[in-house]
Amino acid sequence: MKLSRLLFTLTLISLLVAPVASAIAEELVVYSARKEHLIKPLFEAYTKETGVKIKYVTDKAGPLLQRLKSEGANTKADLLLTVDAGNLWHAANEGLLQPLNSQVLEANVPAELRDPKGQWFGLSKRCRTIVYSTERVKPADLTTYEALGDAKWKGKLLLRTSKKVYNQSLVAMLIATYGEKKAEAIVKSWVANLGAKPFSNDTKTMKGILAGQGDVAVVNTYYFGRLLKKNPDLKLALFWPNQDSTGVHVNVSGGGVVKASKNKEAAIAFLEWLASDKAQNLFADANMEYPVNPKVKAHKFVEAWGSFRAMDTNLARAGELQTDAIKLMDRAGYR
Ligand code: FE
Secondary structure: OOHHHHHHHHHHHHHHHHHHHHHOOOEEEEEEOOOHHHHHHHHHHHHHHHOOEEEEEEOOHHHHHHHHHHHHHHOOOOEEEEEOHHHHHHHHHOOOEOOOOOHHHHHHOOHHHEOOOOOOEEEEEEEEEEEEEOOOOOHHHOOOOHHHHOHHHOOOEEOEOOOOHHHHHHHHHHHHHHOHHHHHHHHHHHHHHEOOOOEOOHHHHHHHHHOOOOOEEEEEHHHHHHHHHHOOOOOEEEEOOOOOOOOEEEEEEEEEEEOOOOOHHHHHHHHHHHOOHHHHHHHHHOOOOEEOOOOOOOOHHHHOOOOOOEOOOOOHHHHHOHHHHHHHHHHOOOO
16 A cells, blocks of 8 residues: 555544544543542553543532432532442432443343343442351351341340441342341341340341340441451351252442433443443442452452352342332331
């Protein structure tokens, strides 16, 4: 090819490519209820790879949703990242997110861990499972969430407060599985077995077991991981319940594209990247969670807790049934 012809071809290519490149935003704004130290390394990695800069605001889920609502069409936010399907569902239900059509997200995020309407997608998994004292309980003593209401656990069960969305989602999924009547009987039987008033967080709940206030509890796996990392001789272990029936309650942290985003294409590209093989370990490992992408393995430290069967009901149910769950817990005397 002659030089002049080559130059002509290159000019033509750059003319064709230029409009596409300029349509991709150079900066995205993320509102994140996921903590700064967990997301900053991801944002930096994305900027390094693509040149797209990421500005972010971190706060609790409630205030962030409130802020998105009041900013309305004027918001600068392109993406919302938050924990718990209950919160993601709320954001979608308030009309703050937009439905996406992305084959990449559909391939990388299992159907039960994303909104059937495509408004939010799980990006990491956390299991709300049973933790027990290795000094006073044998795994053979345990079977299911509902069996924590058996008389043998009288005064030995510890729970976190019902005010926390994690427990609201857990009870919502019990309603989805068993119906309201049976779910209420289960929660009542738990309350009857409490060894102490519900704790304000999962870590305190586990420390309650170590202090002898109870023998078993229900917590998110990464809180167990944090304690284990500090103390490898921790006298606690995880148990995977309901393996012959419904499976372990798995929740997610995840995200969606803000309805008023002016950078939709770039926001989708970033979400797709977060669910990709190369970003999933960065996303999950930082908080000792599980990748949602089935092609990606959990960190060795997390994998050592064993494999399990997970519940396959769509997590949108945790949002849809949240109000019912809150009322049910109140009726059952779970504070
Ligand atoms: Fe948490």
